[in-house]
Amino acid sequence: MDSPARPRRAIVTGAGSGIGRAVALRLLREGIEVLAVDIDAARLAELDGKNCSTMSCDLSDPVARKKLADAAIGADYLVNSHGIICIKSIFDVTVEDWRRVQAVNAESIFFLCQQIGPVLRAGGAIVNLSSSSSKLATTTEVAAYAASKTTILSITRSFAYALAKRPIRVNAICPGIIETPMQASVLAEVSALRQSDVASIEAARHAAVPLGRAATADECAGAIWFLLSDESAYMTGQAVNFTGGLVNW
Ligand code: NAD
Numbered sequence: 041m042d043s044p045a046r047p048r049r050a051i052v053t054g055a056g057s058g059i060g061r062a063v064a065l066r067l068l069r070e071g072i073e074v075l076a077v078d079i080d081a082a083r084l085a086e087l088d089g090k091n092c093s094t095m096s097c098d099l100s101d102p103v104a105r106k107k108l109a110d111a112a113i114g115a116d117y118l119v120n121s122h123g124i125i126c127i128k129s130i131f132d133v134t135v136e137d138w139r140r141v142q143a144v145n146a147e148s149i150f151f152l153c154q155q156i157g158p159v160l161r162a163g164g165a166i167v168n169l170s171s172s173s174s175k176l177a178t179t180t181e182v183a184a185y186a187a188s189k190t191t192i193l194s195i196t197r198s199f200a201y202a203l204a205k206r207p208i209r210v211n212a213i214c215p216g217i218i219e220t221p222m223q224a225s226v227l228a229e230v231s232a233l234r235q236s237d238v239a240s241i242e243a244a245r246h247a248a249v250p251l252g253r254a255a256t257a258d259e260c261a262g263a264i265w266f267l268l269s270d271e272s273a274y275m276t277g278q279a280v281n282f283t284g285g286l287v288n289w
Contacts, residue, residue, distance in 0.1 A: 047071075047072075047073055048071075048072045048073065048116040048117070049072065049073045049074075049075070049114065049115040049116055049117075050067045050072050050073070050074050050075070050115060050116060050117035050118070050119065050268075051074075051075045051077065051108065051111075051112050051115055051117070051118045051119070051156065052064045052067065052074055052075070052076055052077065052119045052121060053077045053078070053099060053118075053119065053120050053121055053122040053152070054077075054078060054120075054121035054122030054123060054169070055074070055076035055077060055078050055084065055087060055094075055121070056076075056078030056079075056080040056082075056083030056084050056087075057078070057080070057083055057220065057221050057222075058121075058218070058220030058221055058222055058223075058257050059121050059169065059215070059218060059220060059257045059260050059261065059264075060076075060078070060119070060121030060122065061083075061087070061257065062256075062257035062258050062260065062261035063119050063121060063261045063264050063265075064076045064087055064092065065087075065261070066258070066261040066262065066264075066265050067117070067265070067268075068091055068092055070265065072091075072116070072117070073091045073092070073093075074087075074091065074092045074093075075092075075093050075094070075095060075111060075112070075115070076088075076092055076093070076094045076095070077094070077095045077096075077097065077099070077108060077122070078094075078096060078122065079096065079097065079098050079099070079122070080096070081094075081096035084096055095107070095108060095111065099122050099144065099148040099152070100140075100143040100144045100147065100148050102151065105148065105151055105152060105155060106155065108152070108156070109152075109155035109156050109159065112156045112159055112160070113159045114159070114160075114161055115156075115159075115160055115161070115164070116160065116161050116163070116164045116165075117160075117164055117165055117166070117167075117268045118152065118153075118156050118157075118160065118164075118165075118166045118167075119166075119167045119169075119264060119268070120148075120149045120152055120153075120166070120167070120168045120169060121169045122144070122148070123144065123145050123169060123222070124140070124141060124144045124145065124185075125141075125182060125185045125222055125225070125226060126140070126141050126182070126184050126185055127181050127182060127185075127225070127226060127229040127230060127233070128181060128184075128233075129180075129181060129233060130180045130181070130183040133183065133184050137184055138184050141184045141185055141187075141188050142184075142187070142188050142191070145185065145188035145189065145191075145192070146188040146191040146192055146195065149168055149192055149195055150195050153166060153168070153195060153196075153199040153203075153210065154199075157199055157202070157203045157208055157210070158203070158206075160206075160208050162206045162207065162208070163206075163207065163208075164208050164209075165208065165209040165210070165211070165267065165268045165269075165272075166199070166203075166208065166209070166210040166211070167211055167212070167213060167264050167267045167268060168192050168195065168196050168210070168211070168212045168213075169192070169212075169213060169215070170189045170190075170192040170193055170196070170212040170213065170214045170279060171185070171186070171189040171214055171215060172214050172215065172216040172281065172283045172286060172287045173185060173186035173189050174186060174189040174190040174192065174193055174214055174279070175190075175214065175281075175287050175289065176286075176287060179226075179230065181229070181230050181233055182226070189214075192212055193212055193214075193279050196210050196211060196212040196277065196278075196279065197277045200276040200277030200278075201277065204276060207276075209267075209272070209273075209275065209276040210276055210277065211267045211272070211275060211276060211277070211278045211279075211280060212278070212279045212280070213260070213263060213264055213267060213279075213280050213282050214279055214280065214281050214282060214283065214287065215255070215260050215282045215283065216249065216254075216255070216281075216282065216283030216284055216286045216287065217245055217246070217249065217254040217255065217283075217284075217286075218254060218255050218256070218257055218259075218260050218282075219254050219255070219256055219257065220257050223254070227241055227242055227245075248286060249283065249284040249285065249286045250284060250285030250286065251284035251285055252284070253284065254284075255282065255284065260282055263280065263282050267280065
């Protein structure tokens with residue numbers, strides 16, 4: 041449970057960019073000490089400072105994950121926001137593409153939950169970044185990525201059960217369209233594959249969203265903070281849509 045008596049600590053992966061960066065900044069504003077983790081050391085350097093330390097590593101590497109798990113002992117929160125996307129025709133995806141996406145997006149999250157979940161302080165929480173693509177198949181150019189994001193939902197449910205007695209809560213968030221560097225690359229590469237232009241693809245995507253727009257990374261960080269905080273103390277094992285109404289199941 042939230043305790044003002046001691047400083048709280050969080051591990052945020054993918055903190056060099058986009059949603060992870062916004063989560064790290066939000067947690068710092070909440071007075072929480074952050075260990076920001078990313079493969080991109082240069083982007084992390086911008087965060088290094090008061091209450092924020094950094095660790096640059098490839099989270100698909102088991103040795104790096106063990107080092108992170110050692111640093112995580114006694115932390116309150118873990119947000120797994122690192123990830124990669126593979127944009128190709130579903131018929132061109134190779135075994136190597138498939139394995140890399142599963143290793144970075146899904147395998148790493150399984151073992152981060154396995155190794156860090158048990159060393160979090162009782163009352164802590166984990167949020168895993170899944171995606172609306174775990175539930176939709178409309179963008180077939182991201183099929184390998186979508187499979188990894190569906191796996192994250194299963195991982196989240198399993199660890200929610202496994203860690204509930206301590207209690208540590210484990211939830212997933214399924215963002216739709218969030219304005220980040222990853223989203224920009226999706227738009228650019230999907231429009232190239234479909235021989236269309238970015239503006240038309242973007243307009244069609246926004247038109248499909250009931251609220252009619254993308255969200256900012258800060259808005260998404262707010263929903264993630266809700267899932268970490270005691271405001272959601274009775275929620276675990278959930279896959280929370282953050283899609284402007286695009287997905288409602
Ligand atoms: P992003 O590309 O802006 O940030 C992802 C970060 O992960 C980068 O800083 C990158 O360096 C880091 N990273 C990649 N591989 C890594 C590895 N092996 N080890 C450590 N760090 C690594 O992406 P984003 O849009 O902020 O996405 C964050 C998360 O949210 C991802 O899991 C993504 O799949 C998910 N998501 C994003 C959107 C969206 O619209 N932006 C939608 C749904 C889900």
